[in-house]
Every structure is written in C-alpha cells, then in structure tokens.
Amino acid sequence: MNGSDAAVRTEMGPVSEEPKSVGGSWRLSGDFLFHKAAVLGAFLAAAALFATVIAITYDSWTAIQTFGVWRFLKSSEWNPVTQSFGAFPFIVGTLVSSAIAMVLGVPISFGIAVFIAEIAPAWIKRPVAGAIELLAAIPSIVYGLWGLLVFAPVFAEAEPWINDKIGAIPGIGLLFQGPPMGIGMLTAGIVLAIMVLPYISSIMRDVFMVVPSSLRESAYAMGATTWEVAWYIILPYTRSAVIGGIFLGLGRALGETMAVTFVIGNSNVLSASLLMPGATIPSVLANEFTEATTQLYLSSLIYLGLILIAVTLAVRFLAVLLIRHLGRHEGVST
C-alpha cells in the first residue's frame, strides 16, 4: 500500500506545486480511492469473464466427456430423442448469418458515415445521424417481430424473383434456391445487417470527422472527388478504428438471439441455400433451454454456449491481429 501511495504522490507532484494545494490531503485520499476503485473494477470485469468461462465449462463437462471436442464440433446430428448432439449446423448458421450481415451492413455503414461526414449540409447532418443512432435503441425483440410480421411477407414476394434470376446462375445460384417462405438464413442476415448499422456507422462517422482538415483540403485542392477523398485519404487514415467498429458490429451479430430466432426458421438441418431455414447457436439456446429434460441435453446446450464464447474470442483475436498487421504495413510505407 505504501508503494502505491508513493506512486500516487509522485504522479501528483507537478499538480501540487500549483497555488491551489490547500486541499492536498483530501485530494490525495480521493485519488487513492479512485485508484483502488479503478483497479478493482478492472479486476472484477476480468474475473467475471474467467468465472463465466469456468462455470460454463463445468456445466458442459458431461457433454464434453460424452462427445469430445472434435466430434461435437463436426457432427451435424442434433437429436434429443437419441440424445446425440453436435454443433456443426449451428456454428455454420452463426457464421453465415453474421457474414451476410457484414457483407450488407459494412458498405451501407460506410456510405452513411461518408454522407454525414463529407457530403451532407450541416442542417441535415444532425437529424440523419440521430435517426441512425436511434436504430441502436430499438430492442432486438422488436426487430424480430418487425422481421417476422412486416419484412418476411414482403421478402416472400421477392423470393420467387430471386429464385428465378439469381438461382439460375450456375454456381452461386445454389445459394438462392428454395420455396418462397420469407424466412430463412438470408432474412436473418438482412435483419442483422440493419441491427449492426448504427454501431458500425456511428464509429465510422466519429473517426471520419476527426480526420485533419488539412489532409482533406489538400486532396480536394489537388482535384480529388469526394469518393477519392473518402477512399484514398479518410479511410486509410482511420483504418484501425474502422476495423474496430466493424468487429464491434460483428460481435453483436454473432450473439444476437431473439431477432434471429424469429426469422431464421429454426431448422437444425443444414442446407446449401440461403433461402432455406437454419439455426444459430444463440437461437437454438433460446429455443431449447426450457425443455432440456436430461442432463446430457442441458449440458450439450451449455457446451454450445462455450463454443459461442470461443467463436467470439476468436473473432476478437482476428480483429487485433488485423489491426496490428495493418499498423505495421502503414509504418513501412510512410
């Protein structure tokens, strides 16, 4: 304790030399408390994560012992009757629905951010930005209901067209064949894309705004178009923050439960087409937890939760790697 006291005092050194040093002792104890509270807070957050992982691993131990790791990951069978469980369709469903959300959501978010930061006149900036941010305030179950009751019927009308036109293309056509149900993997991806828009676009907008105007203005002065400024000046300058924002959105998409459960169609059978129903790890947890009657069944569901944490951590790890790699690249080129 003495050590840290001393540390605080030395850090406070230059400040206490200022004339306002009357409350020095009070400030010292306040700082001391703040220091301890900050340490405790950080420690608790890390401890909570570890405790969660340990508790989940403990509860899924029955399933880990029965199915092992590799067999559980690659098995497509999810059969409560025979008590045989495998995670493959759900892992694929989670990754595919989130990938669709990213493919659709990231370009749109980029467009929104460029519009607000570069193109829009001042009077329209605020309302548009506010409207986008309001999307983040809508509870996910409302997105689910909207997806099921409003979007799915409209989308079902469009599906025969998708089926006929895109489904006829050899190769990728396989992804777009199926009965016009309006619900399925693609619908889930589209609803997720709308849900991640506010997260990605508001981070992009914030970092686009702080690009030094000298950089921007010089590019414009050299005759660059808005697109060229956005793509060659703003984006490289803010790259790591933009990637951080994208992965924040991806993290949200991976873990989204209720909205996906409503529109994905909840089929445990893996199918090639995006128009067919599927399931994600969170959706199968939401569906089957209440009626998981046997120990092995419950344990397998908790095991799925453990895998979801692992997938999320892997994505996070990838984000850090990517940012570091890009940072190094930048260091070399300049």
Next chain:
Amino acid sequence: MKFHLWRTKEMTTQKEDGNVKSKSKTRLGGMLWAAVIALALVAVSSPGVSTASTSLTGAGSTWVYPLVAKWSAEYKKLTGTEVNYQSIGSGGGIAQIKKGTVAFGASDMPLKPEDLKAAGLIQFPTAVAGADLAYNIPGIKAGQLILSGPLVADIYLAKVKKWNDPAIAKLNPHLKLPDMAITCVHRSDGSGTTFTFTDYLSKVSPEWKEKVGENTSVAWPTGVGGKGNEGVASYVQRIPGAIGYVEYAYILETHLADARMINRDGKIVRPSLKGFQDASAHVDWTKAQDFYVILTDHTGPDTWPISGCTWQILRKNAPKETNLEVMKFFDWGFEHGQEMARSISFGPLPPSTVAAIKAYWKSELGYGL
C-alpha cells in the same frame, strides 16, 4: 442483515428435510456467512409453501398455464389461497419438483412409473386438450382437407412434398389441390404439443418411430420451426403451402384452416372438445399405473386422434399440509372449474377419472381429501 439472520433460523427449523447442514453453519459462521446463506435460502426455499399466508408455487408446462392461471384467480377470491404458477416448460417443472423448490410441477409428458418411484414422486392428469393440423393452401377452406395419420407422417418425413401428391388427392377427390410445395412447420422450442404430435406419428407410422421418434423436441427431417404456438400459427398464416400443428385454442383464436383427420375407427373427425374428452373416456384411468396413459390414437367414433393431457407432479415426502393444499386446489378445479376450462378450450376430466385420482392420492400418500 439481522432480518435475514432471523429469517434463516426460522426457515431452517421450519424445513424438516435437506437444510440441516445450513442450520449448523449459520450458528458457527459469522454475520457474512449467515447473510449469504439466508439470501440463498430465501431464493431457493421460498417458492415451496409458507405457513403464514397460504400460497402455493407450481412450475412447468406452458400448455396448462392458461388453465392454472384462470383457476387460481378464481380460487384466490374464494379461499384466499394464492397459487403462483410459473410456466417455465415441462422439463423445468420436472426438475423443480425433483429439487423440491415448488409445491407441484406440471408436465405434458407423463413420467414413467419406474421414474416416479425412483424420484419419490406421484402424478395425476389435469385436463385434456388436443393438437390440430392447420394449413395454408390457396383455395381450400377450413375443414375441407382430410388427412390420415400415416399421410401426415409421410408429409413430415418429406416423402410427400407437393400438395397435389396422389396420396393426398386419394383422400380428397373432391378438392382441387394446387401444384405447390409443402412447407412443414413445427415447434422450435421444446413442447408438450410436440410430444403429443410426435407420439401420435410414432404410433401410426413405423418409419417415423424408427427415424424420428417421440419427445418434447425431436430432430425434424424437414421444415421450419416457429417459437411457441403463436410462432407456428404465424408461419402457417404467412407461408403459402404450409402445414403446422398447433393447440386447439389457437385454431379458434387465429381462424386458421384446420384439417379433418381419419381416426383409429376410420371415421373422419374435426377437432373439438368432445373429441378430446372422448379420447380420455375410452381410457380406463383406474387401471393405468400412475395414470401413465397417452391419449393419442385411441378408439371411439368421435375421438380426435391427436389428443393430449397434462399431468401434475407431487413429491411424496413433501410436508402433508403442502400436498393437501395442492390437492384441494386441483380437486376444486376438477369440480368447479369445468366451465372455465371449456371457455379456454381445455376438456375437463370426466367424474370417474376424478374419483380415480382421489383414490390414487389416498393409496400413494396415505392421506387424501
């Protein structure tokens, strides 16, 4: 903190089984431990029964929830006894009653007599209901389509894929069936309705029994899953060519087109409360051990083939007062709650079954009403 400490002692002395260890811990440990244990105890043991004001806690089946909720509201007005029912699902209900945290558990799937014996439980039926098949075929109105059990199994096995399949046309020569893909809709959450439906299919189709089987949730070979009855109903309404199974009450509520079925006697029937009650009337409840009877695919000219039932589960070693309170509540419901049951599409149990339940209580518990 003082309050919790005092409460702990009261509760530990009150509870005769299970909590003896925590009692000694409370005396030995410091204030912190006492508070922690007290909080845990309050959280764990309060749902059972508290003697001060009579209130009962039950948990389980979502299917029976509307009935218990309706009965308990009326029962409270008359007797002051509060019945607090949490519809956490049958699986949850069974787990809670086994742990002894609730006064009664409710399940849509009966426990096997040997399982009951092993866990020291008893069970009795509450009310009958039925699952119906709803469809969305353009141009075909409610009650026009006729299906048979084996045909439904083939549809859900994805062997019959189009509505104009010869197997469907054979049963419906008078209908103009479209060349449209069939989308099977099932429950995505575990459910007693699913158990009733899959149990029926297992009885009428050997292939279904072998490939899929019966449970509160199964590995569906095809189709989409909707969450809850409302999820299935909404998918059927929205997807042209869809067929799904929902509880009878939802057919009435959503005005979905319902199919007629060919029952075991070969008669064509439409779902009705009478059909469900007929299914239970053709069962000799008095002979079945622990009321382990499943109401699907029974004989009788008017019997609806996909009829089901919900069971209440009690602990044999629960305090006598608790069990008596639960028995009083359900006995009141059996006798005075029949109209209420009918109003929400549950079929009340016939008097002979109620008499059998009372005899069962006496023989299993050694006391009764």
